[in-house]
Amino acid sequence: MAVTRRELLTGGAAGAAGLIVGGVIGRAVGGGDGGGGAGLSGDVQQVADARGLTAEEVRKAVKSFVPPGKPDLDEFLLFSSGGHGGQILVIGVPSMRLYKVIGMFTPEPWQGFGYGADWGEAVLDEGTTEAGTPYSRARGKLTWADTHHPALSETNGEYDGRWVYINDRANGRLAMADLRDFKVKQIVDVPNLQSSHGGAFVTPNTEYVHISSMTPTLVKTENIDKALDNFKDAFRGYSSFLAVDQKTGRVDLSRSFQVELPPYTQDLADAGKLVSYGWAFINSYNAEMATGGNLEGKEPLEVGASQRDFDYLHVINWKKAEELVAAGRYTTKNGMKVIPLEVAAKEGVLYLVPEPRSPHGVDVAPNGEYICVSGKLDPHATVYSFTKLKEAIEKQDFEDKDVYGVPIVRYDAVVAARVELGAGPLHTQFDDKGYAYTSLFLESAVAKWSLGEPYFSGDQAFKLVEKLPIHYNIGHLVVMEGDTVKPAGKYLVALNKWSIDRFPVVGTLKPQNFQLVDLTGEKMEIIADMPITAAEPHYVQGIRIDRIKAWEVYPPGTNPLTMEPDPNAVKEGEERIERKGNTVEVWATVKRSNFKPDIIRAKKGDKVVIHLTNVETTPDATHGFAIPRYNINVSLDPGEATTVEFVADTQGAFAYYCTEFCSALHLEMQGWLLVS
Ligand code: K7E
Numbered sequence: 001m002a003v004t005r006r007e008l009l010t011g012g013a014a015g016a017a018g019l020i021v022g023g024v025i026g027r028a029v030g031g032g033d034g035g036g037g038a039g040l041s042g043d044v045q046q047v048a049d050a051r052g053l054t055a056e057e058v059r060k061a062v063k064s065f066v067p068p069g070k071p072d073l074d075e076f077l078l079f080s081s082g083g084h085g086g087q088i089l090v091i092g093v094p095s096m097r098l099y100k101v102i103g104m105f106t107p108e109p110w111q112g113f114g115y116g117a118d119w120g121e122a123v124l125d126e127g128t129t130e131a132g133t134p135y136s137r138a139r140g141k142l143t144w145a146d147t148h149h150p151a152l153s154e155t156n157g158e159y160d161g162r163w164v165y166i167n168d169r170a171n172g173r174l175a176m177a178d179l180r181d182f183k184v185k186q187i188v189d190v191p192n193l194q195s196s197h198g199g200a201f202v203t204p205n206t207e208y209v210h211i212s213s214m215t216p217t218l219v220k221t222e223n224i225d226k227a228l229d230n231f232k233d234a235f236r237g238y239s240s241f242l243a244v245d246q247k248t249g250r251v252d253l254s255r256s257f258q259v260e261l262p263p264y265t266q267d268l269a270d271a272g273k274l275v276s277y278g279w280a281f282i283n284s285y286n287a288e289m290a291t292g293g294n295l296e297g298k299e300p301l302e303v304g305a306s307q308r309d310f311d312y313l314h315v316i317n318w319k320k321a322e323e324l325v326a327a328g329r330y331t332t333k334n335g336m337k338v339i340p341l342e343v344a345a346k347e348g349v350l351y352l353v354p355e356p357r358s359p360h361g362v363d364v365a366p367n368g369e370y371i372c373v374s375g376k377l378d379p380h381a382t383v384y385s386f387t388k389l390k391e392a393i394e395k396q397d398f399e400d401k402d403v404y405g406v407p408i409v410r411y412d413a414v415v416a417a418r419v420e421l422g423a424g425p426l427h428t429q430f431d432d433k434g435y436a437y438t439s440l441f442l443e444s445a446v447a448k449w450s451l452g453e454p455y456f457s458g459d460q461a462f463k464l465v466e467k468l469p470i471h472y473n474i475g476h477l478v479v480m481e482g483d484t485v486k487p488a489g490k491y492l493v494a495l496n497k498w499s500i501d502r503f504p505v506v507g508t509l510k511p512q513n514f515q516l517v518d519l520t521g522e523k524m525e526i527i528a529d530m531p532i533t534a535a536e537p538h539y540v541q542g543i544r545i546d547r548i549k550a551w552e553v554y555p556p557g558t559n560p561l562t563m564e565p566d567p568n569a570v571k572e573g574e575e576r577i578e579r580k581g582n583t584v585e586v587w588a589t590v591k592r593s594n595f596k597p598d599i600i601r602a603k604k605g606d607k608v609v610i611h612l613t614n615v616e617t618t619p620d621a622t623h624g625f626a627i628p629r630y631n632i633n634v635s636l637d638p639g640e641a642t643t644v645e646f647v648a649d650t651q652g653a654f655a656y657y658c659t660e661f662c663s664a665l666h667l668e669m670q671g672w673l674l675v676s
């Protein structure tokens with residue numbers, strides 16, 4: 001927003017922001033603007049004094065302040081992982097206001113996700129299959145996840161605002177939400193993965209969404225008691241390229257494939273872009289293949305996994321992998337096409353590159369040339385050059401093969417730089433000016449450093465330029481659109497695991513802390529804290545708000561699962577109840593302020609099917625449909641059609657009601673289910 005100097009002085013169009021800037025700042029810098037500003041600055045000064053705020057604090061507050069009625073002042077939306085809460089959090093930048101919690105893997109009662117509506121039940125059922133592994137139904141339906149890495153869909157390497165994906169680190173699954181209605185449409189139980197970390201990322205045109213195993217998967221099921229002694233043969237990792245249907249955003253497993261990997265612990269991953277288009281990169285640790293066993297006379301896992309000086313960056317040529325799949329060079333495993341490890345190693349699909357001790361993050365720079373890796377136990381960021389990597393691969397400049405025969409590219413041939421940053425570097429993001437920003441977990445800081453050509457050259461390249469202390473223990477960080485080919489820069493958000501003294505004490509579990517950092521000034525500057533209370537967030541992506549074209553209402557009678565007209569949607573006047581055998585089927589409309597029909601009669605043991613259509617066309621006119629004691633709780637946004645199905649196994653008179661305060665007669669919006 002452009003605020004003119006005149007507006008600042010007169011407190012005109014800029015409203016509160018203008019008053020504060022014109023007042024307090026004017027005074028703080030010793031000038032004061034005199035005239036119209038003087039009286040106003042007095043007011044603001046009084047407020048600041050009364051609240052114990054310094055001019056500096058007020059100046060920072062104004063940078064992120066979004067006044068009532070001016071939502072357009074938020075320029076970006078963050079899509080944040082919701083950690084083991086299993087959701088995605090949607091947050092405005094710079095306001096740092098939470099706008100939405102999208103239930104992805106975890107039922108969400110307000111949105112009626114997972115409490116009887118066919119859309120949510122279908123999604124949760126799909127995510128709890130037995131197709132891939134025997135794990136999913138170990139203890140019944142899976143209703144939680146540990147979400148780590150959201151991935152917004154891309155076109156030509158830029159966010160396109162169509163879909164968002166996120167992985168389930170705990171259970172090796174992937175979920176997708178449609179950004180037309182911000183609702184989850186699919187949970188994929190990815191075959192051959194037990195857990196996942198490398199992903200989600202999308203390839204530059206969302207051809208694929210990638211997810212790889214974290215802890216390798218057991219593949220030899222005989223003699224499981226001895227499996228850990230035979231780790232090298234009994235376990236494998238998998239890099240999954242899940243093909244995306246360009247119309248719906250859904251994963252199509254029939255067109256998807258996996259590349260089998262050695263049983264190192266594959267960690268984070270990123271997609272190549274521009275020069276490195278067609279390639280993907282996955283970190284690993286525990287190349288030692290340690291298994292723990294601290295009560296069985298062996299080293300604890302963390303000791304065993306930190307023996308070697310190098311682990312391996314996995315370099316995958318997914319274009320080549322596509323060709324092999326097309327040529328039938330795969331085996332089918334649990335319904336998934338898998339390129340076996342030997343084939344991947346021999347045919348140029350998989351290469352390894354040494355990377356220093358137990359790395360964590362791998363991030364590809366906007367031009368696709370630099371692949372930045374940082375290791376928890378090494379104070380440097382290691383920067384690989386894709387050009388050199390490609391040359392080394394072409395010249396077969398290998399230093400060795402691993403025990404599985406995978407070529408190991410010569411380290412010195414491909415490293416572009418090692419930049420000393422500080423203690424515990426984890427993740428890296430990029431801005432629009434050729435700088436990289438790396439989180440330093442142990443040091444609780446953000447390190448800003450310069451990339452090489454074409455951004456910086458000579459002694460200006462690969463140089464630490466600034467460090468910003470963070471509060472506290474930063475994990476991921478995000479620069480707006482900072483992992484696309486065209487970062488927006490402007491703001492950085494630090495995702496901090498601890499908040500210690502930043503917030504009021506609200507019990508023994510403390511909020512985590514998102515800190516908003518302004519990147520536009522000479523120095524980086526923290527301008528806001530945001531307590532995060534839903535779970536531990538991991539990664540976040542920030543997208544320009546104008547890229548998202550969300551609907552405010554559904555076209556009449558839309559089913560949110562298909563985003564198409566629901567065959568059982570009804571218009572007003574078409575409401576009816578039909579009984580066939582032991583099934584009572586109801587077609588109902590929902591609007592301010594009644595359900596029609598408002599009496600449904602069933603006999604104990606009947607199957608009851610209720611098709612509900614919210615016939616409203618007004619934005620915000622959402623209604624609920626809850627049946628007490630039947631564990632049914634549906635939310636119907638304007639235009640939405642959905643179906644609830646259950647067995648009337650408890651007799652009684654149940655007063656179903658609308659759960660959203662929708663009108664003056666909301667309390668009257670109720671009906672009876674009589675089960676006799
Ligand atoms: Cu570093 Cu899962 Cu991306 Cu957490 S991960 S921080």
Ligand code: CUA
Pocket residue numbers: 591592593622623624658659660661662663666667669
């Ligand atoms: Cu509809 Cu309350």
